[in-house]
Structure formats: structure tokens, C-alpha cells
Amino acid sequence: xxxxxxxxxxxxxxxxxxxxxxxxxxxxxxxxxxxxxxxxxxxxxxxxxxxxxxxxxxxxxxxxxxxxxxxxxxxxxxxxxxxxxxxxxxxxxxxxxxxxxxxxxxxxxxxx
Amino acid sequence: xxxxxxxxxxxxxxxxxxxxxxxxxxxxxxxxxxxxxxxxxxxxxxxxxxxxxxxxxxxxxxxxxxxxxxxxxxxxxxxxxxxxxxxxxxxxxxxxxxxxxxxxxxxxxxxxxxx
Numbered sequence: 001x002x003x004x005x006x007x008x009x010x011x012x013x014x015x016x017x018x019x020x021x022x023x024x025x026x027x028x029x030x031x032x033x034x035x036x037x038x039x040x041x042x043x044x045x046x047x048x049x050x051x052x053x054x055x056x057x058x059x060x061x062x063x064x065x066x067x068x069x070x071x072x073x074x075x076x077x078x079x080x081x082x083x084x085x086x087x088x089x090x091x092x093x094x095x096x097x098x099x100x101x102x103x104x105x106x107x108x109x110x111x112x
Numbered sequence: 113x114x115x116x117x118x119x120x121x122x123x124x125x126x127x128x129x130x131x132x133x134x135x136x137x138x139x140x141x142x143x144x145x146x147x148x149x150x151x152x153x154x155x156x157x158x159x160x161x162x163x164x165x166x167x168x169x170x171x172x173x174x175x176x177x178x179x180x181x182x183x184x185x186x187x188x189x190x191x192x193x194x195x196x197x198x199x200x201x202x203x204x205x206x207x208x209x210x211x212x213x214x215x216x217x218x219x220x221x222x223x224x225x226x227x
Contacts, residue, residue, distance in 0.1 A: 042219065102154030
């Protein structure tokens with residue numbers, strides 16, 4: 001079964017706009033990661049946020065985590081056509097190994 | 113640094129046939145993962161190796177899927193016999209170690225179509 005549920009399933013915006021994707025999960029986590037997948041570069045790690053962190057930034061990416069609501073959001077600012085891809089959240093649970101459980105993803109389309 | 117290598121990139125077989133996928137992880141990465149990604153879904157972990165030992169294969173359909181990682185480096189994933197529902201992309205990933213915060217690096221995947 002998949003832990004994370006991304007919302008929306010699909011998002012279409014214009015270049016320069018911001019894109020926000022949400023992820024909800026069911027059980028306690030150690031950390032939550034966001035990955036991007038497109039046909040050209042496969043699945044690529046974007047950012048990791050630990051369970052004791054509330055917000056993290058990396059370039060044009062901003063991730064928030066609310067463990068009380070079991071949810072996370074990924075904000076991409078000033079989007080570009082190259083940001084067109086599927087975005088997945090993945091949670092890492094309580095075991096000593098970095099097993100990841102992925103959601104179904106959000107498909108983002110950025111139009112020029 | 114070279115990334116995770118996988119072959120073949122594409123494979124078409126008929127149901128009940130056998131197929132094998134190969135993965136070469138990033139040099140020095142002790143942990144190797146095989147995922148199955150069905151169209152429209154996120155990757156699902158099939159098996160995780162720590163060096164050449166299995167640490168999680170709870171979602172591997174062991175009646176038809178097998179995987180090995182000899183010498184703790186390369187790995188092969190086999191399906192025998194294949195079913196229509198095995199059509200998917202098979203992703204291999206690796207990470208440096210077992211700690212909980214390790215980033216996983218993914219290969220390009222093998223796209224399997226079972227007819």
C-alpha cells in the first residue's frame with residue numbers, strides 16, 4: 001500500500017507562476033522526501049525534511065511539514081517549463097533502514 | 113560520478129515467459145533497491161539489499177520474482193513466469209548506507225511490456 005497521497009493529481013500553470021503540491025500520509029515518519037520524475041532524467045531527489053523540522057528551502061523549492069496533520073506541501077516559485085514533471089512525496093518510517101514509501105504523485109505542466 | 117546503470121531499457125515479452133533485469137549501483141553504495149512503478153502510480157519497493165543481504169522483501173511476489181546481489185555490487189531481478197500485470201517500469205536505486213536519511217539515486221529504469 002502507498003503511504004502518501006498527493007493533491008492535486010494534476011496541475012497546469014503558466015511560466016512564472018507558483019505551484020503548490022500537497023502530500024498527506026497516515027503513519028508516523030522519520031522524514032519526508034520529495035522526488036521529481038520526467039522522461040528525460042528519471043526520478044531525482046529534490047529535498048528531505050526531518051520529522052522535527054517545519055520548513056526547509058532549496059533554491060526555488062520550499063517544503064513544509066505538519067506532523068500533527070500528517071501533511072506536507074511543496075512550493076515551486078517562479079516556475080519554468082523545465083519544471084514540467086511528476087512530483088512524488090516519499091515517507092521514511094521508523095525502521096533503521098531508509099525504506100521509502102511513495103505516493104501516486106502530482107503531474108505538473110508548466111506552459112510557456 | 114557515474115549514476116545507477118540499468119539494462120535493458122526496454123523489454124517486450126509474452127506472458128509466461130521469463131525476463132531478467134540488471135542493475136549496477138553507484139560505486140561505494142552499500143544499499144540497493146528494486147522498485148516497480150505501474151503507469152500512473154508511484155514506485156513500490158520490491159526488495160532492498162544491504163550489501164549482499166536482503167533487509168526488506170515484504171512486497172516481492174516470491175512465487176514469481178527473485179533477486180540477488182552477488183558480491184554486494186551488481187544485482188539482477190528476475191520474473192518467471194511473467195503475467196500481464198507485471199507490465200511496469202522497474203527502477204533500481206542505490207544509497208550510500210542504511211541510515212534513515214539517505215538520499216536514494218535512481219537509474220533510468222527498464223520498461224517491461226508483457227503481452
